[in-house]
């Protein structure tokens with residue numbers, strides 16, 4: 361059964377997240393859900409379903425930037441695996457560094473998460489205005505990580521079939 365897309369309205373969660381976090385930084389902790397869900401879906405074997413059907417950030421970029429986006433072609437290099445890997449490593453390093461500096465305090469963790477989510481959101485909006493609305497999704501670390509998990513699962517499945525085939529033939 362194909363799962364229904366919620367991309368038409370899931371942007372509400374991103375607005376809710378930003379509003380609550382501005383009201384009280386502690387709500388920033390909810391950002392872990394946003395970061396973790398694509399990975400959980402991928403680990404469950406659903407590939408990039410989060411990007412296609414649920415993601416509040418992708419939904420917001422697609423919905424609100426459509427009218428104001430200049431829709432220029434994005435630079436080619438951002439689609440290369442090298443660049444996506446670079447972005448994944450860079451953003452995870454920045455994230456880990458800021459988490460390390462929270463000293464494990466919940467308030468600081470929540471604020472660091474809120475800051476990380478907001479800065480990447482602003483970057484996504486700028487990219488969406490200059491290029492196409494969801495250009496951020498090309499380099500999004502969570503989207504890329506989900507893709508890598510899927511690739512890894514596919515490769516392992518292929519290897520398992522290859523190992524199975526000679527046994528069956530024998």
Ligand code: SF4
Pocket residue numbers: 398410411412415416417418419496497498500501502503504
């Ligand atoms: S690539 Fe990132 S921002 Fe885009 S839909 Fe996927 S998880 Fe969301």
